[in-house]
Amino acid sequence: MxxxxxxxxxxxxxxxxxxxxxxxxxxxxxxxxxxxxxxxxxxxxxxxxxxxxxxxxxRESKTIGMIVPDVTDLFFSKVIEGVEAYLTKKDYMILLCNSNHSHEMEKDYIKQLLNRSVAGILLASPNSLELETSLKSPYILIDRGLNTRTEGNLLVKEYDGSYESVQYLINAGHQKIGMLTNESGYYPMSERYEAYCQCLKDNHIAYNENYLEDGPVTIEGGYRAAKRLLEKTDITALCCGNDQMAIGAYRAAYELGLNIPKDLSIIGFDNLEISQYLNPPLTTVAQPAFEIGYTAATYLFQSINQPEKKVPNKTFGTEFIVRGSTAPIDN
Amino acid sequence: MxxxxxxxxxxxxxxxxxxxxxxxxxxxxxxxxxxxxxxxxxxxxxxxxxxxxxxxxxRESKTIGMIVPDVTDLFFSKVIEGVEAYLTKKDYMILLCNSNHSHEMEKDYIKQLLNRSVAGILLASPNSLELETSLKSPYILIDRGLNTRTEGNLLVKEYDGSYESVQYLINAGHQKIGMLTNESGYYPMSERYEAYCQCLKDNHIAYNENYLEDGPVTIEGGYRAAKRLLEKTDITALCCGNDQMAIGAYRAAYELGLNIPKDLSIIGFDNLEISQYLNPPLTTVAQPAFEIGYTAATYLFQSINQPEKKVPNKTFGTEFIVRGSTAPIDN
Missing domain, CATH: 1.10.260.40 (lambda repressor-like DNA-binding domains)
Known part of the structure; x- marks a missing residue:
């Protein structure tokens, strides 16, 4: 009994x-x-x-809600791991929600999380939100600075990271540099795109809109976008929206009989664990996914326990990692 | 107000x-x-x-707890996606716990989940559990049948899947077939190992213990185990514990100057999304991760709402998918 x-x-x-x-x-x-x-x-x-x-x-549920656009995305599973690592130490748990990139589902999940009296919410969102009206609990956004705010802003130096990678290709003799972007998903990548344009300009290389292709930030999205791009242009290098897209681009290149890096240099963004194991290992711009999750959880926790204190902003640096997928151009 | x-x-x-x-x-x-x-x-x-x-x-929390050994494992993130897909329809949410393969953490998480009055628990565990005493809530195990029970047993035809892949290699002329196993992790793989032994025996091929190597079921674990194995033997084919290990084995092969599939055929297990994009695309034994998660959630829900009803057992079939990482032996 x-x-x-x-x-x-x-x-x-x-x-x-x-x-x-x-x-x-x-x-x-x-x-x-x-x-x-x-x-x-x-x-x-x-x-x-x-x-x-x-x-x-x-009045403590000892749970926080976390909404991610895609739980099978390798970047987010690493962010979740970072969040978990911090919260476990505090005996807090995560209510995990998979929004499938949908704004409707996000709003629905926020409502459901508030109904469950979560102590706070971590929201990784590709969307702009009307937060003032919808969120009545402490929250931290992992949104690439999409929503304007003065505190709790977690940013990554994407512009610098992207600029560095394009400059690296130019230094290696590349002029025809393509880019896989994503206009509508989690990675609006406007900063990466702007860095790409600025870097070309600084190096007196003409911008060619045919060298750009848009697609979902998944392996398959990268495959399809790269295939379209490689079929219609003669680029010698390709900057991909993220490592997952780069993995898809590898396949597109091989199907078209292109050797990486001899015929085509490829650069990713993220530095997923898998990237160093690819054939050839992927040159990429590393961003600290685990640390981003861990920091977001730390800030959320502060915001829950010391609501009067201002939550800090934090900008994470990137690191350019050269591996076997890039090579000087063969003249 | x-x-x-x-x-x-x-x-x-x-x-x-x-x-x-x-x-x-x-x-x-x-x-x-x-x-x-x-x-x-x-x-x-x-x-x-x-x-x-x-x-x-x-008395309804409308949440269920889910414990996985590693949230960044590609197999489990797909299982989670399946669980989520079902629960969302029912307005239930997941409290997600990352046990890091530790039995201690599992026990601790179970306690914490019960403290939060979850409606039920989905436990993906590599460990044997004393469930009678510890679990006082509805639960479904995703444990590869490790714990004996008469209902709610979710199994995959691993023996058949493994046997089929080894037979395929033998039919292609391979005699020196290696295997990457894992004795202590989530994948005890005893069934796959037994199928490997039996298939060799049925084909009158002598068993060679040097052809086996043990390691964690991660990309890095596969890389290290394959490297040890390839350095000490002259196998022409390798069956990997899962696709992640196979990705690591690719790298080991390339570092040793081996061409896949010319010098070494490689077979995985899981059929992760990424596997078809590898270079060459991976031959593998597919198991339905999403469907396993979805079914587990369905059964848990039944167990919560109709506790008097017996939860069904279900065995999932595998599918052998031949891609570019396997080839007939070069005589």
Whole structure:
């Protein structure tokens, strides 16, 4: 039979209120002896305070909600791992929601999360949000700065990372440099695109709109976009929206009989674990997915526990990693 | 100011109990007019019933817990996607826990999930569990049949899948066939190993223990294990514990100057999305990760809502998919 708080009170010879207050760390006014007696009864009888009843007092669900556009995306699974690593230390858990890139589902999930009284929300979203009206709980956005705000802004130096990769290709003799972008998904990549344009300009290379192709930021999306691009142009190098797209681009190149890097240099963005194992290993711009998740969780936790304190902003650097998928142009 | 149930009662001119019962679908005894009045007040004032207070009545958290050994494992992120796809339709959410393959963390998470009154638990575990004593809630295991039970057993025809792949290699002329196994992780792979042994035997090929190597079921684990194996033997084909290990084995082969499939045929297990994009595309044994997750969620839901009914068992078939990583042996 389930042990109740009534039983614990009876066994330790105190009132139910006393047990409740001691279990909720509000028992300072009781003697050490009383506290010890109650805790002993709790332990010996393996008493598990009812979570919801406890919650009515504490107002703490000890859960946070996390919404990601795609749980099978390798970047986000790494972000989730970072969030989990921090929260586990704090005995918090994640209610995970997969929005499938849909704004409708995001709004629906936010509502459901609030109904579950989550302590806060981590929202990785490709969409602009009317946050003032919709979010009544602490939150941190992982949104690439899409929504304007003065605190809790987590950014990655995408412009610098992208510029560096394009400059690297130009230094290696490339002039016909393609780019796989994504206009509508999580990676609007406007910064990467602007860096690409600026870098070409700084190097007096004419911009050619035929060298750009748009697609979903998935392996298949990269495959299809790269295939279209490689069939209609004679580019010698390709900057991909992310590593997943680059993996798809590898396949497109091989199907068209192109050797990487001899005929085509390819650069990704993310530095997924898998990228160093590709054939050839992928040259890429690394961004710290685990650390982004870990930091987002840290900030959310601060925002929950010290709501009066301003949440810091943080900008993460990138690192350009040269591997076997890029080579100087064969003249 | 937050609208409370008291306000709704006042506005609609009924008692708090009436509002509560109507909101909890227990208002059959009230007139349509009363119900309509209450719902109108709820809508017009954007009243959000307090989740925990509601829970005290309903005893429904509308969440399930899910524990996976590694959230960044490509197989499990696909399983999670399947679980999510089913639960979303039912307005249920997932509390996601990453056990890092640790039995201690699993036990700890189970406790925490029960404290949060989850409706049930999906446990993907590499470990044997003393379930009778520890789990007091509905649960479904994704454990490769590791724990004996008569219902809710989700199995994959691993023996058949493995046998088919080894036979395929033998038919293609291979005699020196290696295998990457994992004795301690999520994939004990005893069935796959037994099928490998039996298939060799059925084909009168001597078993050679040097052709086996053990490692974690990750890309890096596969890389290291394959490297050890390829450095010490002259195998012409390699069956990998899963696709992730196969990706690592590709790298090991290339570092040793081996061409796939000319010098070495490689076969994986899982059929991850990425596998068809590898260079060369990976020959593998497909198992339906999404469907396994979806089915597990369906069964858990049944187990929650119809506890008196026996949960079915289900065995998923595999499919052998031949791609470019395998070739007849060059005599």
């Amino acid at each position: 389930k042990i109740t708080i009534k039983d614990i009170a009876r066994i330790s010879g105190v009132s139910i209120t006393t047990v409740s207050q001691i279990l909720n760390n509000k028992g300072q006014r009781f003697s050490d002896e009383t506290r010890r007696r109650v805790m002993k009864a709790v332990e010996e009888n393996d008493y598990n305070p009812d979570y919801f009843a406890k919650n009515m007092v504490n | 937050k609208i409370t149930i008291k306000d709704i009662a006042r506005i609609s001119g009924v008692s708090i109990t009436t509002v509560s019962q109507i909101l909890n679908n227990k208002g059959q005894r009230f007139s349509d007019e009363t119900r309509r009045r209450v719902m109108k007040a709820v809508e017009e004032n954007d009243y959000n019933p307090d989740y925990f207070a509601k829970n005290m009545v309903n």
